[in-house]
Amino acid sequence: MRTNRFFLLTSILVFVLAIVLFACGGGDDDDDDNDDAAAPTWENFAQGFFADYCTRCHSSELAGVDRVGAPPGVDFDTYDGAVADAADARERAGVGESMPPDATKPTQAERDRLTAWVDADTPEN
């Protein structure tokens, strides 16, 4: 009798564990990792990069003192704007590190990806 109860409890435990494992594994999806591994495009990388590190100052939406000194017309909030200044962006924020000038710096891996995007002729998608 005690043995039967032990097996019953063990079976229930195994069943519950199986459900928990299934629930955790089933929803797992690696899309973000896949994006990181893909060749950089405007859509999967550059737009977000510029939004994170550049458009606080370099945006066509900003004028005057709001640009914090960023030269007028050097803007990275649109694809066309970013393409127009891509070579300079590569020099200042890809292989070089003078941009952004303040504390919020990209990682070296992000700088390498920016360089790769420009070297691949700035694909949009």
Ligand code: HEC
């Ligand atoms: C805090 C404001 C600010 C941020 C953020 C910023 N910049 Fe700048 N940027 C400036 C200022 C000020 C200058 C002008 C002074 C200089 O050239 O160093 C400038 C100049 C530049 C120039 C030279 C433009 C020219 O024609 O002379 C480029 C290219 C540039 N930035 C790219 C970037 C990129 C790419 C990022 C993001 C990784 C970025 N900047 C982030 C303020 C900023």
